[in-house]
Amino acid sequence: MKKLLFVTSNGRKFSEAESILKEYGVIIEHRVARIGEVRAEDCETVARHAAEEAFSRFGKPLFVEDSGLFITSLGGFPGPYSAWVKSKLGNAGVLRLMKGVRDRRAVFVGAVAFRDGKRAKLFVGKCPGRIAEKETDQGGFGFDPIFIPEGHSKTFAQAPELKETLSHRALALRKLAFWLAKSKRD
């Protein structure tokens, strides 16, 4: 397969994906586009629809990715509303909602939807962790400064090397890479 397009408006997502997929010999190209997100409770549905829309726009093999942070004590919020919450409340707002809350468990979910002329495939990655008490200063993007992956003490923002191995996106993209390799062999 020639270069695979990753359609996303988020340059940080693209850089992460580029570096992860390169290890598997999958070369990707960025198409900056804001694809309208359907209203849904889960990232999987949003990603599937976005892949269809992106394919009808670009007509080449591609993938999109939809992610969300699901906080247990908030009933899974912000979940599918993650982008909106990040832009309106920011990490400070999420920490305010979590003030005094002892159960700080959260899961990052990433759904990668692949689409070409014949096939539509979905790969999901989940990364359990917890919401930090305070936002860390530098590094990462989005909720990285307030998310600590399970079994660790640093946020994703402080530990990019952890993020590259453990994140929802890394897990979903590795599934995509394995599947691409397998379908090439078949």
Ligand code: ITT
């Ligand atoms: P797309 O164009 O690919 O949709 P986006 O930034 O709008 O880019 P999402 O809707 O998937 O992406 O992201 C939902 C929110 O979750 C958004 O605010 C992101 O900043 C945040 N987010 C996504 N992945 C993240 C990650 O790996 N670490 C921290 N925050 C993340």
